[in-house]
Amino acid sequence: MQKPIHQTSRTCATWFSTSQVQEIAFKLHQKDNDFEVKQSICGQDFIADICGCVNVTTPVITYLVDLQGVQVPIWKAAVWYPKVSTDKKNLEKLSIDNPPDTCVDLKSNNDDIKEFIFHKQELVECWLVVVSDVCHVTGEERFEILMWNMRQLEDVQNDLQQLVKDLFASLESCHNKCLSSLQHTLTCMDMDTLVNLLVGKRNKACGYLSLTHEDDFVEYGKREFKKFYNYVCSLDHVKELVENHFTELKLRTVYSDEILVKLKNNTLKIILWTPLHLQILSS
Numbered sequence: 001m002q003k004p005i006h007q008t009s010r011t012c013a014t015w016f017s018t019s020q021v022q023e024i025a026f027k028l029h030q031k032d033n034d035f036e037v038k039q040s041i042c043g044q045d046f047i048a049d050i051c052g053c054v055n056v057t058t059p060v061i062t063y064l065v066d067l068q069g070v071q072v073p074i075w076k077a078a079v080w081y082p083k084v085s086t087d088k089k090n091l092e093k094l095s096i097d098n099p100p101d102t103c104v105d106l107k108s109n110n111d112d113i114k115e116f117i118f119h120k121q122e123l124v125e126c127w128l129v130v131v132s133d134v135c136h137v138t139g140e141e142r143f144e145i146l147m148w149n150m151r152q153l154e155d156v157q158n159d160l161q162q163l164v165k166d167l168f169a170s171l172e173s174c175h176n177k178c179l180s181s182l183q184h185t186l187t188c189m190d191m192d193t194l195v196n197l198l199v200g201k202r203n204k205a206c207g208y209l210s211l212t213h214e215d216d217f218v219e220y221g222k223r224e225f226k227k228f229y230n231y232v233c234s235l236d237h238v239k240e241l242v243e244n245h246f247t248e249l250k251l252r253t254v255y256s257d258e259i260l261v262k263l264k265n266n267t268l269k270i271i272l273w274t275p276l277h278l279q280i281l282s283s
Helices: 018-022 046-064 076-091 105-116 152-177 183-190 191-196 214-219 221-236 238-245 253-273 277-282
Strands: 127-137 143-148 200-202 209-211
Touching: 046 076, 046 105, 046 152, 046 191, 076 183, 076 209, 191 253, 209 214, 221 238, 221 253, 253 277
Parallel strands: none
Antiparallel strands: 127 143, 200 209
16 A cells, blocks of 8 residues: 555454454554565455455454443343344345445445545555466576466455355354353343333323333243243242242242333333433432
8 A cells, every 4th residue: 555564553452353353454654664565455355355354243343342341241142142133134145336334344435446446545456466386497587477366346245245154153153052041031131122112202192101112112021031030939038038928029920920010111111201200210
């Protein structure tokens, strides 16, 4: 790119190597006469590969990095994974001619790359050079024969589609092997999901509340909460409460649906939609 390439510093503090994809970049300096830039990095296919790889790996990187948060509960891996699956569907048929909106780098630079330009730098046809073992010797001079392996943008597209397939298959395999039934069960207690399902509006005339996703809100976590509540009710100290005439607590599995409805409607729904919700939350 008419600029020197330097190795980036090790500033990434994450455990995953995929987290450092954004750091694999060109560090450009205006003045550095000691470094020779190889023309091969100016290849049209190389630039398309770099932009595509960054965009394809971004959903996986985001998922893995977010899970490293110190305060992230264990069930978030199960809650957030469907978003990754959605990203996979958007990328499976990735097209160089019309990249999906999620491929920000590829889409924003697509027209320039096709015209052999990237950030105002002129590009060459391709970057992969195969050095032949055959050499010509003329007098005291030795000449190597360079064989170019030409790659078109169509080849880049095929390689990116294969990357999507392999990358997400690997993640799915890890997901299936590593996530426990407990993590799936505890998704019923995910407050972020429940609060998101409480989005709606109130009729000004009658004051009736209409949720945008009311069916999903009512049904969310029923089966998982029953498993969770069954475990709670099986604990010795909880059984002791029941035996000591605390029947009004309804600490039996059969009441799990009723308890969940009270949690949703009598607690979250009222707190978030009452006119005094700010005072309630602050107290």
